[in-house]
Amino acid sequence: MSGRTALVLGGRTGLLGMSLTRALEGAGWNVRPAGREDAAVTDPAALGALVRAAEPDVVFNAVAYTAVDKAEDEPDAANELNRALPASLGRLAAELGFRLVHFSTDFVFDGKKSTPYEPEDPTGPLSVYGRSKLAGEQALLEIAPPRLTIVRTAWLFGPGRRNFVRTMLSLAAEREEIRVVHDQIGSPTYTPDLAAHVVKLAEIEADGVFHVANCGQASWCELASEAVKLAGLHCKVQPITTAEYPTRAERPRFSVLSNAKFKAATGITPRPWAQALRDYVFQEIPPE
């Protein structure tokens, strides 16, 4: 689908934004990645000027306040980026007619289910971050721009920016043992895979809320163990409980996302996370 124009907020430096920029370029789109230097996105006038100048067919919003623990102490900053920014974008989308693709998180759920979450399942965020992301979704659904895609995803790893897998590999290279939480289960997701799937959703003009993640599930400990094994590091990965590693923000115990709605819309089955992790570790982490 060459010739379409995408504005990617967070497309210069964001973990997901960078992969989105690359995937869109690969698919033949005209891509305008935007970072802090391009506009103060929290200023509606500056945001409006940025969007109007880009004349986009689709705006991908990969900007967010993602510091889950810090958000507990900075709810205003989290809400400014996670609720007010999508709301501003929703109003612009309603006025100008572009498709808005916005990202949200598995942390909108309370983690009390034991089977994968569907997009329609009741939400119940446990943290300031989760509540701010849910508020962003709700603001958009209320404004209801005519062409809206909300993609909830989870547990991202990928090239270009610090992420859980990279942190674990750095620690494992220096230590004989790392201790990692084993009683939180989620959907590890590789940003280049997610980006390709999201481009597909935009190209087929899919409206509504979708869950998109790599297939399968893991605990943080299983994800770290697999990465350490693939990297050939001789570090013991010791499972611990959440109680043994208290954090400022509470996280859901189980937040695996079901891709069923995404598969039905696109015909695509995302590959298992372990296969994607192999690509990440072999291609992106330079050998010692």
Ligand SMILES: NC(=O)c1ccc[n+]([C@@H]2O[C@H](COP(=O)([O-])OP(=O)(O)OC[C@H]3O[C@@H](n4cnc5c(N)ncnc54)[C@H](OP(=O)(O)O)[C@@H]3O)[C@@H](O)[C@H]2O)c1
């Ligand atoms: N990471 C995960 O595991 C995960 C899981 C579930 C859902 N998500 C969702 O996926 C989306 C992308 O997350 P991500 O992990 O790619 O985020 P990220 O790596 O933290 O990137 C966030 C982007 O937002 C920009 N940004 C932050 N504060 C800003 C501000 N005040 N003004 C302008 N730009 C600002 C950052 O720019 P700078 O580089 O200049 O700071 C960066 O480009 C988010 O909606 C997130 O909620 C992420």
